[in-house]
Amino acid sequence: MKRKLLSLMLVGTMAASMVACGSSADTTDNASKDAADGAATEAVQSDDENTLTVYAWDENFNIPALKAAEKDYQDVNPDFKLEIITQSQSSDVEQAVTLAAEAGDYSTLPDIVLFQDHYFQQYVTNYPDAWQDASDADCDWNGLGAEKLSYSTIDGKHYGFPVDAGTAIFAYRTDLLEQAGYTIDDVTGITWDEFDKIGKDVQAKTGKYLLCMDGSGNDLFYMMLQEEGVSQFKDGKPYIKDNETLVKVFEVVAQLAKDNVLYLANDWSDYTDQAIQGDMVAGVFNGNWIIPTMKQVSENSGKWEIVPAPTLTGKPGYASNGGSSLYITANCKKADLAKDFLAYTFGGRSADDGQSTTYDEALLNGGVIGTCAAAAESDVYQQGVDFFNGQPIYADIVEYTQNVATVEQSDYHYQARTHLGTALQNVLDNGYTTEQALEEAESNLKFDMGL
Amino acid sequence: MTLAKKQLAAGWLFLTPATILIFIMSFYPIVQAFITSFKSGKGVNIKFADPLTYNYQRMLQDVIFKTSMKNTFLYLIVEVPVMLILAILLAQLLNNKDLKFKGIFRTCIFLPCATSLVSYSLIFKSMFATQGLINTVLQNIGITHENINFLGTASTARAIIIIALIWRWTGYNMVFYLAGLQNIEYSVYEAAKIDGANGWKTFWYITVPLLKPTIVMTAIMSINGTLQLFDESVNLTSGGPANSTITMSHYIYNQAFGQGVGNLGYTSAMSFIVFIMVAILAFINLKVGDTRD
Numbered sequence: 001m002k003r004k005l006l007s008l009m010l011v012g013t014m015a016a017s018m019v020a021c022g023s024s025a026d027t028t029d030n031a032s033k034d035a036a037d038g039a040a041t042e043a044v045q046s047d048d049e050n051t052l053t054v055y056a057w058d059e060n061f062n063i064p065a066l067k068a069a070e071k072d073y074q075d076v077n078p079d080f081k082l083e084i085i086t087q088s089q090s091s092d093v094e095q096a097v098t099l100a101a102e103a104g105d106y107s108t109l110p111d112i113v114l115f116q117d118h119y120f121q122q123y124v125t126n127y128p129d130a131w132q133d134a135s136d137a138d139c140d141w142n143g144l145g146a147e148k149l150s151y152s153t154i155d156g157k158h159y160g161f162p163v164d165a166g167t168a169i170f171a172y173r174t175d176l177l178e179q180a181g182y183t184i185d186d187v188t189g190i191t192w193d194e195f196d197k198i199g200k201d202v203q204a205k206t207g208k209y210l211l212c213m214d215g216s217g218n219d220l221f222y223m224m225l226q227e228e229g230v231s232q233f234k235d236g237k238p239y240i241k242d243n244e245t246l247v248k249v250f251e252v253v254a255q256l257a258k259d260n261v262l263y264l265a266n267d268w269s270d271y272t273d274q275a276i277q278g279d280m281v282a283g284v285f286n287g288n289w290i291i292p293t294m295k296q297v298s299e300n301s302g303k304w305e306i307v308p309a310p311t312l313t314g315k316p317g318y319a320s321n322g323g324s325s326l327y328i329t330a331n332c333k334k335a336d337l338a339k340d341f342l343a344y345t346f347g348g349r350s351a352d353d354g355q356s357t358t359y360d361e362a363l364l365n366g367g368v369i370g371t372c373a374a375a376a377e378s379d380v381y382q383q384g385v386d387f388f389n390g391q392p393i394y395a396d397i398v399e400y401t402q403n404v405a406t407v408e409q410s411d412y413h414y415q416a417r418t419h420l421g422t423a424l425q426n427v428l429d430n431g432y433t434t435e436q437a438l439e440e441a442e443s444n445l446k447f448d449m450g451l
Numbered sequence: 452m453t454l455a456k457k458q459l460a461a462g463w464l465f466l467t468p469a470t471i472l473i474f475i476m477s478f479y480p481i482v483q484a485f486i487t488s489f490k491s492g493k494g495v496n497i498k499f500a501d502p503l504t505y506n507y508q509r510m511l512q513d514v515i516f517k518t519s520m521k522n523t524f525l526y527l528i529v530e531v532p533v534m535l536i537l538a539i540l541l542a543q544l545l546n547n548k549d550l551k552f553k554g555i556f557r558t559c560i561f562l563p564c565a566t567s568l569v570s571y572s573l574i575f576k577s578m579f580a581t582q583g584l585i586n587t588v589l590q591n592i593g594i595t596h597e598n599i600n601f602l603g604t605a606s607t608a609r610a611i612i613i614i615a616l617i618w619r620w621t622g623y624n625m626v627f628y629l630a631g632l633q634n635i636e637y638s639v640y641e642a643a644k645i646d647g648a649n650g651w652k653t654f655w656y657i658t659v660p661l662l663k664p665t666i667v668m669t670a671i672m673s674i675n676g677t678l679q680l681f682d683e684s685v686n687l688t689s690g691g692p693a694n695s696t697i698t699m700s701h702y703i704y705n706q707a708f709g710q711g712v713g714n715l716g717y718t719s720a721m722s723f724i725v726f727i728m729v730a731i732l733a734f735i736n737l738k739v740g741d742t743r744d
Contacts, residue, residue, distance in 0.1 A: 095708055101494060102715070119711045126494020215603065216691040266581075266603045267689050274582060414710040425693030429605060444514060450491075 044110045050079040053110035057087040065368040068361030069345035101127040111332035117151035122411035124154045132328040133157045137339040139347030145371030147404045152325045161346040165371040166287040166323025167401045170309040176282040180205040188307045191314040192252040199261030208282040214271040215264035218421035224249045227317035231408040232416045240442040287321040292367045301387045318403040348372040415448045488719035506720035519702040527677045530613045542628035561622040572686035575615045605695035608688050624669045631665035667740030
């Protein structure tokens with residue numbers, strides 16, 4: 001009997017390992033396919049003097065943008081090659097830098113990394129040696145969007161070249177609004193209280209939520225505060241429980257959730273896969289990088305339109321969330337080439353004639369909307385988009401970008417986000433009052449900051 | 452050299468590579484981590500804290516670390532006994548001489564252990580999703596009328612983690628008990644039967660005492676495993692909602708790699724506290740279970 005059990009276990013193990021081998025064989029296949037495309041290789045550095053390596057993470061978004069930049073720069077340097085090394089998610093890039101810096105060995109890094117804006121400042125504070133100053137690159141820094149550059153400029157030094165603007169859009173399903181008796185004009189330039197009322201009608205008539213957000217990584221607070229020109233930080237300290245605007249915003253969000261106007265997803269994949277792609281919502285409010293996710297639901301094409309977001313006072317709201325930039329790492333030995341490449345492409349030098357292959361193709365192939373003012377003049381940016389009922393959303397978003405207020409940034413952006421998200425859950429599920437919840441959020445944030 | 456000395460030398464020679472590797476790969480990092488646990492600051496700004504025990508004092512004020520500790524102990528207290536009792540009962544059932552298709556049943560119960568921690572977490576996550584299988588089934592058979600957000604509510608999220616753990620690990624422990632049961636002579640049971648002991652009595656007065664060493668071992672392994680619980684918390688619930696399911700290891704990971712630059716001194720200090728907890732619990736367990744004469 002024992003032997004039978006043993007043999008069964010062995011068969012089980014073998015079957016399991018065969019499954020494992022099968023899947024790993026798949027990955028190698030993919031990898032070799034990618035390598036054939038010239039996209040992915042094992043090495044993080046190239047010996048060829050005209051080849052640069054870069055880390056990026058989204059096949060549908062920023063990688064097409066980088067391919068466009070490679071093509072663009074080949075106009076001036078025909079031998080140029082960009083090796084894009086695909087990472088599975090943005091945090092992989094951050095961890096690669098953390099590991100390299102903690103190990104004191106930058107040789108594991110590629111020449112250039114794509115890096116999330118909100119993370120960059122703390123990485124410069126903590127690992128100043130990991131980056132190269134790019135201030136002397138030949139491009140017009142003033143044309144790249146002041147709010148955007150405020151993330152990548154530290155002590156007056158420019159480190160990063162902007163890829164995508166994080167400018168927020170508020171998209172509504174016009175057909176669902178109509179069913180509830182509203183038009184797109186009824187949701188333009190409204191207050192959050194009016195939004196709540198419309199949201200309740202939409203929920204009653206159509207069963208859809210007018211707003212959704214990832215509950216554990218809740219970006220609503222940051223965006224709604226930026227619309228009002230306020231930050232969660234003041235003079236480098238948390239500014240939460242005494243921040244009247246924040247308290248109001250917090251109460252609005254809690255009310256929206258209680259009224260079933262706001263759907264709080266459990267996590268990011270729940271937000272993208274179930275809430276947005278599962279067609280549970282009539283409204284989406286986030287950085288414009290969310291558009292490719294929305295477009296996955298092709299049967300809703302033509303039913304969406306975007307407008308500025310509601311605010312506390314009813315003035316049009318403009319915010320920004322996320323977005324990323326390209327940075328040159330300490331390991332780049334071809335710094336001049338890297339600077340010239342980035343300045344020509346994402347720095348906007350190729351857009352001098354009003355037409356930038358980089359920005360145009362990044363938009364066409366990846367939906368990446370840049371912050372470069374010169375590039376936004378092109379025809380590609382002015383075209384109407386079928387998915388959004390023919391609205392020229394790219395031009396609109398570039399216009400929104402100009403109105404986004406610059407607010408105080410902090411190394412502790414994501415900690416603040418987590419603690420405020422927790423505070424909201426505490427109010428909704430655990431019977432906290434707003435004051436208690438925000439008090440706890442502030443003290444936890446102070447604790448994280450060592451204050 | 453005498454033969455004994457030669458043998459001794461050969462023994463050391465064979466031991467040396469492994470010993471050196473353990474020292475370099477395991478002990479040296481442990482010592483380094485211990486030193487790091489007295490440092491504070493991030494990145495290049497890391498330096499010895501003032502006072503040296505700063506990180507250890509900080510832990511006492513860390514609300515979220517305390518929450519994570521409470522959660523971990525909740526899992527421990529609920530899950531380990533339930534799982535071990537289930538495992539022992541299943542082992543007892545499957546050890547029945549007259550049972551047919553034993554092999555198939557055993558394999559079925561052991562099979563969850565062949566799945567990776569991440570995959571089974573993800574499967575549970577999709578099953579218990581707001582629009583997932585469980586919600587659909589519950590509604591179709593008329594038990595509930597609207598979708599329940601299992602993973603978004605603190606109490607149900609904790610329950611699901613415990614259910615998932617039981618599913619994953621019961622079969623694993625059952626195999627140890629089965630092996631233990633094979634070593635109990637059938638004649639002992641026969642004798643008990645003749646003396647008029649019923650099923651429960653044989654189980655309680657014969658099986659359990661004779662299985663004691665196995666029970667102690669599985670208990671230590673389960674406690675150790677539960678205190679270091681990580682995959683389920685990360686993949687099933689991401690520690691949420693509002694940190695109500697976060698485990699100690701998950702919190703340590705979050706502080707080190709979760710949100711940008713890690714606070715490595717503080718996380719090393721927390722890891723040492725977890726290490727001490729495991730050591731204490733294992734020690735108590737050994738003392739309680741030790742019945743050697």
